[in-house]
Amino acid sequence: MDNFFIEGSKQTPEISFNAELGELEIKGRSIPENTFDFFNPVLLWLEEYAKSPAKKTIVKVNLEYFNTSSSKYILEILKRVKNVMNDGHDVLVEWYYEEDDEEMMETGEDYEDVSGLPFSLISVEED
Amino acid sequence: MNVYAKFRTMMDNHIILSFKGEITSEIITMVLQIMETRLEAEEAKSSVKKKVFNILVECMQNLYHHSEPEKLGELKTRKAMLEMYISDGYYNIITGNYIKNKEVEKLQTRLDKVNSLSKDELRQFYREILDNNQISSKGGANLGMIDMARKSGEKLDYHFTKIDDNISFFDFRVKILSKKKVAEKSA
Numbered sequence: 001m002d003n004f005f006i007e008g009s010k011q012t013p014e015i016s017f018n019a020e021l022g023e024l025e026i027k028g029r030s031i032p033e034n035t036f037d038f039f040n041p042v043l044l045w046l047e048e049y050a051k052s053p054a055k056k057t058i059v060k061v062n063l064e065y066f067n068t069s070s071s072k073y074i075l076e077i078l079k080r081v082k083n084v085m086n087d088g089h090d091v092l093v094e095w096y097y098e099e100d101d102e103e104m105m106e107t108g109e110d111y112e113d114v115s116g117l118p119f120s121l122i123s124v125e126e127d
Numbered sequence: 128m129n130v131y132a133k134f135r136t137m138m139d140n141h142i143i144l145s146f147k148g149e150i151t152s153e154i155i156t157m158v159l160q161i162m163e164t165r166l167e168a169e170e171a172k173s174s175v176k177k178k179v180f181n182i183l184v185e186c187m188q189n190l191y192h193h194s195e196p197e198k199l200g201e202l203k204t205r206k207a208m209l210e211m212y213i214s215d216g217y218y219n220i221i222t223g224n225y226i227k228n229k230e231v232e233k234l235q236t237r238l239d240k241v242n243s244l245s246k247d248e249l250r251q252f253y254r255e256i257l258d259n260n261q262i263s264s265k266g267g268a269n270l271g272m273i274d275m276a277r278k279s280g281e282k283l284d285y286h287f288t289k290i291d292d293n294i295s296f297f298d299f300r301v302k303i304l305s306k307k308k309v310a311e312k313s314a
Contacts, residue, residue, distance in 0.1 A: 010159075033152055065181055067188060
């Protein structure tokens with residue numbers, strides 16, 4: 001299946017999904033006013049991916065900012081990945097946050113709790 | 128008031144940003160760009176900068192999605208206001224917009240609930256709302272007020288002014304402790 005790539009912008013994250021390697025990365029910021037338009041194609045791709053996923057799927061969430069209307073879609077992404085796990089495949093979410101960004105770390109814990117996926121919270125140094 | 132007096136007032140009140148008009152997508156982009164540069168220059172602590180920026184995004188998107196026209200059906204009267212200033216070591220963000228009277232109760236209930244919760248309870252409430260699948264027709268996740276309360280760590284201040292049988296004016300204030308105050312406190 002085709003890989004999926006959207007370049008990042010001031011309002012929207014870079015999305016880089018590699019079906020063969022099972023690497024799904026979201027990075028940058030996600031603060032668009034109209035989140036549905038942005039995220040719907042992402043969710044559709046994931047539904048296809050879930051039909052024949054890689055042996056191991058790693059989701060890398062590396063976001064500096066996201067608005068609350070993006071937060072539901074981030075959970076929707078994770079729910080589709082949860083289906084991959086429920087079908088018996090290996091899945092890991094790597095949640096990145098800048099070392100002094102306590103909120104982003106806590107948000108990672110919130111998503112870990114709500115999604116029921118295995119998480120690894122990774123602190124990175126600021127630029 | 129002459130221009131100098133007006134200018135002085137703005138200076139003395141440490142007004143960083145003051146806007147009145149229709150909140151469009153272009154305005155949001157522009158204001159965020161300006162404020163990001165500004166915060167970058169003034170606020171050394173990146174965690175404070177992020178909180179302020181995040182809350183500003185939520186406030187502007189609330190205005191974008193939920194402002195009603197002053198006069199029913201007259202979209203060109205869909206005006207709102209946004210102001211940001213520094214006072215007593217806090218960044219203050221205030222917004223004002225018209226809202227339908229029939230929406231007031233729901234919003235007030237949500238604000239009162241958010242204000243009644245402790246830090247841990249807010250977190251639990253956030254998880255609950257995140258997990259229930261609803262996304263409103265306006266794209267809202269119903270998480271905005273909870274998220275702002277969590278990030279600010281302060282109570283959300285609001286007031287409704289009834290204008291007529293259809294419309295009320297909603298004013299909203301949220302504040303974020305800046306690094307300067309933190310430094311004073313620990314000294």
